[in-house]
Amino acid sequence: MPVKRWLLIASMIAVIAGCNTDDSVLEPAGSPNNDIELMKISKDHQLDQHISNQAKDSMRKYAEVTAAKAVNTDKKMLMAVEVKHNERFNLANIKKQLKKEMEEQFPHITVEFSTDKKIILELDRLEKEIQKDIAYSPKKLEKELDKLISLSKEQT
């Protein structure tokens, strides 16, 4: 009996492990991916969002990314991306890779990276608010951003 039990468990692990092709991180696609859902904040806005805009633009080289959102202050940036569903097995690796890439691209600021649906939704809301409100205060942005960063780090 115990032997059978262990066999059962082992086979379960084998089945599930089989689905997991690790370390196949994202490769840049040949042509730019224009299907990404992203919104650039106007350059004329009093808040300087060109870092975020750049970051979002650089996601275009990956065919697997379906949406990119980012907001930044002059010290930090919170970015969130959504990938195609069948890539989600490797979500942790994708996140690691993209975060590293963003950190290298913007070494002078802190980059927070997320793939969480909630963060995507909140960043989307924040981007739209900033876009609408020309006089969006940097202090308010700072506060909002800190709130979202701590939310993205919550574990349980």
Place this chain on the structure above:
Amino acid sequence: MADKKKKNLPPDAQEYQTFHDKREVKRPILKNCIKAFLVGGFICFIGQLITTFYIYFFNFTEQTAGSPTVATLIFITMLLTGFGVYDRIGQFAGAGTAVPVTGFGNAVISSAIEYRTEGFILGVGSNMLKLAGPVIVYGVFSAFVIALIKTILIQWGGL
């Protein structure tokens, strides 16, 4: 499994068991599996709906929405158990209602309700984990062993 057990029995018992096995109504495994798949899948689908609801309308992330989802499902289970519906679904769905956390909730809640006639301390209190206890005991113990092994490997194995 069955053959090994049989070997230790007297010959007449072995003979009877073989005789009986031919007449025993077999469990409809395929049918049961399909039912378990559909009902279990449906419960997980409802769970995903609740998770999505919490992400969209409350301050929960994908990471943190799991806990309120489980709590909500167990709350629903309490109502279904209390109104005597869950055991009916369970007879139909088998593992489909036993394996999701709703099954765990049902095991705890049904024991709690059952033993209220023996009082709240000695009846409900000491019996409510009668069925679900092993899950907690071996869940905690195996998690301990695994975390221990992993920590040792990380610390000394440089994993």
Place this chain on the structure above:
Amino acid sequence: MLTGHQTWTFANKPVIISTGTVGGPFEAKGNIANDFDLLHEDMWLEQDSFEKSQQTLMEEACQIAVKKTSIEKEDVQFFISGDLINQITPTSFAAKTMGLPYLGLFSACATSTESLALAAAIINANGADYILSGTSSHNAAAEKQFRYPTEYGGQKPPTAQWTVTGAGCALVAKEGKGPVITSATIGKIVDMGMTDPFNMGGAMAPAAVDTIETHFKETNLDPSHYDLIITGDLGHIGRETSLDLLNKRGLVIPEDKYVDCGLTIYRESQPVLAGASGPACSAIVTFGHFLNRMKKGELKRILVVATGSLHSPLSVQQKDPIPCIAHAVSIESGSDIA
């Protein structure tokens, strides 16, 4: 009176002068609802616990049996009964209410025939004038004791059986009108190494076969002597297995003469899987349904073989096999009945 090793024959013909049968809501929807003296709509019977409602069932069955006769409760000498809940407390509390000298039995689902056989033996030996014998069970109380809490959604396999909620009681007397008890065969424990508590029919079938075989051997009768051979609660699997086993051993019983109480009490459409079980099953069906048919003249002679599996939750957990027993009682219609 002893015939052979395990059989009593009763020369003085103890009479079942009356019976009382009580059932629960599930039984009311069953096949033989008309044969009950009293049916309850509520599983709780307005009691605080299922065990107390089982006690009430037993009390009511006894009161009904006594009320049907011209005698008073005080004329009854002994109360012989049992059930399968912890230390047979529901029966013991019922015995307290009855206020009668009491012999408590544990024979699980074979209690009905064991108590009937003992009552007949005592009366046959002039040990008493009137004895109340019977047994009770309660579905939810038995589930709680032997399986899972009643609201737990565990799936039962198709071999599982449904415990009857109810109580059946027979008032046995030295003389009077009614069916007479002619003989009884006390069974031996038969253990075929069956361990699945969700397949009691299969475990009990060899016990029934053993007792039936012994009965015919020791009384020198053959199956054609009886109009019906009634087993207690073997269910679909147990009935089929035991019938095949009997035929294999050369005791040929026609299919239609071999009936099971566990398959009689409920309709096919009720979700009882392999059939009914519980001490009350054989008691209610025999004392209610079959004795009524005997009174109508449809049956002359029946052999009731109630089967019991004498395991406890403890013995099952400790991986012991299920010990089974069966007791047979032969009932014939009295001479003063048409």
Place this chain on the structure above:
Amino acid sequence: MIFFWAFVIGGIICVIGQIMFDVFKLNPGQTLTILVIAGAVLDGLGLYEPLIDFAGAGVTVPITSFGNQLVHGAMQEAEKHGLIGVVTGMFEVTSAGISAAIIFGVIGAILFKPKG
């Protein structure tokens, strides 16, 4: 998409449970215990999180997620305090499922009577 996979993966885990019931003749207690241990082992191997990313409630709703949560709690403490953290971490671990079941169990016992 996640809804589809939640349904499928959740359903498959239930089918594994059903096979343990019917083929291996295990009772619910044994089955659920093995599944919880399997969840803990999978998380130890680092395979449970990708499954959550992929199937969402399909793997957080089945009982296997208890094992995953417990290992996660212990590992969090272990990262902070090393080996001792595993021991102390185990006592700090709370799983929403366990506490919810106990809380609603008591409430259920107050509100309901078994129907029988």
